[in-house]
Amino acid sequence: MRPVPREKRVGRATDPPASTEAPHHPDVAPQAATSQPSTTSTGLSPPTPREPRFPASLQRPFAIIAFDWDGTAVVNRQADASAVRAKIDQLLRLGVYVVVITGTNFSNVDRQLSAPLVGPEKELLFVCTNRGSEVFGFDQQSRPILLWKRTATAEENRLLTEVAERVRQVLKERFGFDVRVITNRLNRRKIDLIPLPEWESPPKSAIGSLLTAVQRRLHDASVAGGLAEVVEITADAARNQGLADARITTDVKHVEVGLSDKGDSIDWLMRNIAQKHDIPAQDVLIAGDEFGPIDGFEGSDQKMDRPSAAGATFVSVGQEPNGVPANVLHLGGGPATFASLLDEQIDLHERQQAWYVVEANPTPAREHEIESLLTVANGYLGTRGSVFGWSPLGRPATFVAGVFTGFPDATPELTTAPDWTHFDLFIEGQAVATPRGAASEHRRVLDMKRGVFKLDWRYADEAGRITHLYVQRIVSLADRHTLAEFITLVPENYSGRMRCGLTLDGHRSNAAMYEGLPSTPVVGPDQVESGKKTPTLLAVRAPGSGVVVALGARAHLNTAVASTVSRLVQLTDRQVVEWLEWEAIVGNVYRIRRVVIAYTSRETAEPIKAVLDQLGNPDTLSAPEIITPHVEKWSRRWSVADVEIDGDLSAQHAARFAIYHLIAAADPQNERASIGARALTGQSYKGHVFWDTDIYMLPFFTLTEPAAARALMMYRHHTLDGARANAREQGYQGALYAWESTDTGLEATPPFAIGPNGEVVRILTGQQEHHISADVAYAVWQYWTATGDDAFFLEAGAEILIETARFWASRVSVGDDGRYHIRKVIGPDEYHWGVDDNAYTNGLARWNLERSAETLDILQARWPDQGHEITRGCHVTQSDSERWRDIARNLYVPVDSNTGLIEQFSGYFGLDQIDLKAYEPRTAPIDVLLGRERVAHSQIIKQPDVLMLLYLLWDDFSPRVRDANFRYYAPRCAQGSSLSPAIHALLAARLGYADLASAYFQQGAEIDLANNQGNASGGVHAGAMGGLWQAMIMGFAGICPRPDILGLTPRLPSAWQGTRFALRWRGRLLRFAVRGAPSSVEVRLDSGSPLDLAVGDETPSVAHLEEGWCYQTSLRGEVWSPWNRVRG
């Protein structure tokens, strides 16, 4: 596990409120289109990628960087350290623990390095001085504090002096060799072998000549064994004087005998920094300049190679004339190399930060939105990023996909499962509560790479007892029924009774209590024997659907440190608490592993039994058994899903955030649930499923995880009966999908809403927003053509295509003009309702009818038997295909041949023109500012409507029509939906308005991260995330999946130096690397059969890709060069 990053510049969830101003539109001329820089500054400057100059083992960000000071970081103690200080400061700000390990005293290093550093990040700096005898840290005011000190007893001091004196005597008596003994050092004595004025303070760089001088001096005195012999004499003296565990080192000039060495510093940092934050030794870098032997005696830095740091990376920047031990990487070059090493670490950490969402400066008012952003989920279950339950501000919730609560005459809503994250902590009988400000440190982080929520918390109670709490929470992606928390508790400055209550809390659930286990409270405390105790369990039943949701838990405290643990289980009406109580000892690290298993009656008839069975097998509940496959699964998903962006860290972070939440939203194994508008991150929209899933999210899954896309499409198939019922209800045939869908597919849109001032607003979307049926058909076709999943087509897809076509055939009416019309609908632009011939609806319906007619033909040609069954089941015959084609041909979608404009609906062009820019900036939706009626009578639109049609049916429209409509409609859009900015970004990119595209992209990226729509508290906007991914892949990279060929035309934002991503396409895996100016594309067919790929719109350059080969092309002027095939 990684440490909690302390980054405050990137990836924060704490940006100031963003501007909601719309980007400038190309309403004058495309050339005039300029991007509107957002007022949200992420404080980022694009990183300058450095060419890696170190071996691969150093090409990763280390969480702890520990190093020797004199000779490694600086030439000597008089050197100007400002340059290395600036780098160290940067690393601290990036959340890296920096540990200076030196033989000298604190004031020397403080003067040179730490005194000028100020800021909260200084708490991550540690200075280990006096050869392992002291450790200094810094408090919140950046003042030094002594954290640990090895104090010699009077007896030890006496022995040290005696040993040094004895060595002096022996050298004098045996060889007539004069040395000087230096006694005023903490816990050690120095024997100066060359007490001459010219060798008073030799620089490290002079070590070669120093060695020669010392050797000559020893040789002249006939000390045959040289330096090693002096060391041996010292060791003998220590033994003879009875000084146990004497540490003897040499820096050539001196031989030192002491009670501690740099190894003690390493032990301290491994115990007090690494262990507390679960940082493995692999993430520790230890640098020095004297690892190798000098004159037969091991270098002083070699002491840092301690068993506690086994697995850490050791590097030497010293001259090391006699080489270095095998596990040390010799770089050489002195402090200059060390500075480059730090530069590279800074670069690596900056990139790393795009993997985190950090709540750096907690703002209580933002609690609910932070909880949404930091949700951990796996598509089956999601848990909001709440803190452990002591905060009255939080809104913790756990949702299980597809489980809805439905009361009669009420809108069904996603069930909130019992809360499993709450726990209570008592120290010496006193509750640890979180009144504001009581926590001296409070930091929440979402590690998106590994799908881990982390909370780092230090708390001082009124008695001054400081408790450090570190929680890691996962909702396993490997086994979707497994949830776990790993709680680390450290009593930092006290010993006392610790009592921790781990809860399954039904109070947070909106479902009825079903069962709690153990069914009777356990009355007395007993000894905890891991794995043998009855687990706790709480099950609730969702009203309406009757689905039972069962959660069971098993907790384990590391009994190695807490030898006597008592356990007490309390069951109240809606809560089961498992209390663990033990005597905590100062400085000990207590780890509680709590595994929770969840099942519902949707996937098994006996969910409680399933929970207990899984909890009954302790072998599967160990930390590695849970964490390793989870992290591996995330890693596998990212290996295909990640979109890497060079040159724009803020875009990189937004991309990762979107992709993380998309991955977390889907469950390929569950065909009975789909992704709600806010996925599993919040209560908003009651968990209902909209067209967001089919149109905005689906392409991400289709092209990166087809199994998840298939499950989403199967959900539409399983809810086909509901859709048929919806159509019947409104007097139509076929399938009318629910505008808001739940578990049944029946329309779940509430008919009324209460407005902001108590007025009743009629909600017509459930009655009129019929384009949803064509959206589902479109998604089915996209999935099928992108995957070639014929089994799906036959099992489900064809039926959906046929039933939706039947709906449209019954939905159209013939007008006086003899053409077909669709009247009284709401298009994607919901500011206008009850309109006739909405362009998007008609356009998609026409497309639906055409594809469905094609479906009948395909069935007959390729699978006549199965096709016959399907068509018979849907009550259609081949003649229907002709009828559908006829309707499609005559369905009204007018394009003005002069202007190229498509009228959004009948009469739209006659509506009032209102200049939206006149209402910027604003703090309310435009329909609130102007009133619903006024907006309805104007050309202001809520989100892309005609433009959405252009995007989805891109090849059906000429470049002139695309451009004319974009320029007309984009300025009229009030961005009244979170789905809107990303699609504008996509189209702007495809049409060549690069800066405008960037501005829209940023607007879309900030919807949740900066809460710029003001409603992230109810969950993240999953549809907007899918839109953002499409803006990157279909917009900036310009991927265009066509029936015959996969095309791409990259148009990267100017800030992007390049992007890398992968796509799955018809059973193949393709990896793309696109560079910006000058534009180039590299593509590799990782796996799968040969495939053609076309780059460029006008005169495409086509590559015939073969497995295992790389292909390159670059833009020369306006033309893409022929592809160049290379091995790779």
Place this chain on the structure above:
Amino acid sequence: MRHQSTGSPSPGKPDASRAQMAQPTGLHGQDDCPLILVPLDGSREAKIALPVALQAARILRASVHVVYATTQLLAPDEILRRIGIEPSETTGLVIDQVIGPPAEAIVDLARVKPAALIVMTTRGHTAYQGRTVRPVVEAIIRSAPCPVLLVRPELAARVCAELPLKRILLPLDGAPSSARVIGPALDIAKLSQAEADILYVAGHERRPQEAGTLTGPMYIDQPQYEWPTWAAEFIDRFGTSLGSYQLPAPIHLSIRTGSAATAILQVATERHSDLIVLEWRGNLDPLHAKVVKGVLADAPCPVLLLRTA
């Protein structure tokens, strides 16, 4: 005498610098008997503050001190004569005099006592062209160490010591700092068993840049969900989260658009508000406190200014 229920974390004597602190000065955390100052200057208009002060005293279980600023020591009957109060009207009143420039002397007294509240009319007998409040009042509210309750003299006919306080209007701009007035305001609501109306005015201005700001929803994607969610979040965020107060249910939330002052006055009239509670930052210079000035100019009820900066 009942001890005031308090939402303040540190009961006890507040120090004089509290007005400068970010947490607004509440009406509580005082001794058992809080103290209300009513500066009177002898004008008929100024005296209109007296029944309002008595009403506040009843709710807060406070004592009322009438303050007269003078240049030399006066006998009590002389003070009464100058401020125009009959001895028979002084039941329950304490008469204080301060010597020196009125504003300075009154603020000093409020600090020394310390006072929980100063009650004044916005204008006295002199009409000041173009000014919403007279200079002395302006000077007092700039530096008062406690909240100031202001009454327009035109409300003479409406105000009465016996009137119950039924409805409190609490306009918020969505920034957490402005929402800090919620605590003290809800304390008053609790003490007087009044209903609280929260008003959010959206407009076309920039949203406050403060972290944690929640302005109106930028869009209403699906009104059936956005409005309830937004309203719940708004009340929760500013009511529960920041105030950590138990809300007297139900709280009524309104959203209006346009000029904030106009909207506040409109809602105060429509909802028959008895008190408007405004956050204010201590700056009455021409370009500041537009809302405070606008509301004070035409408020249909007394206005309580709680300072947050």
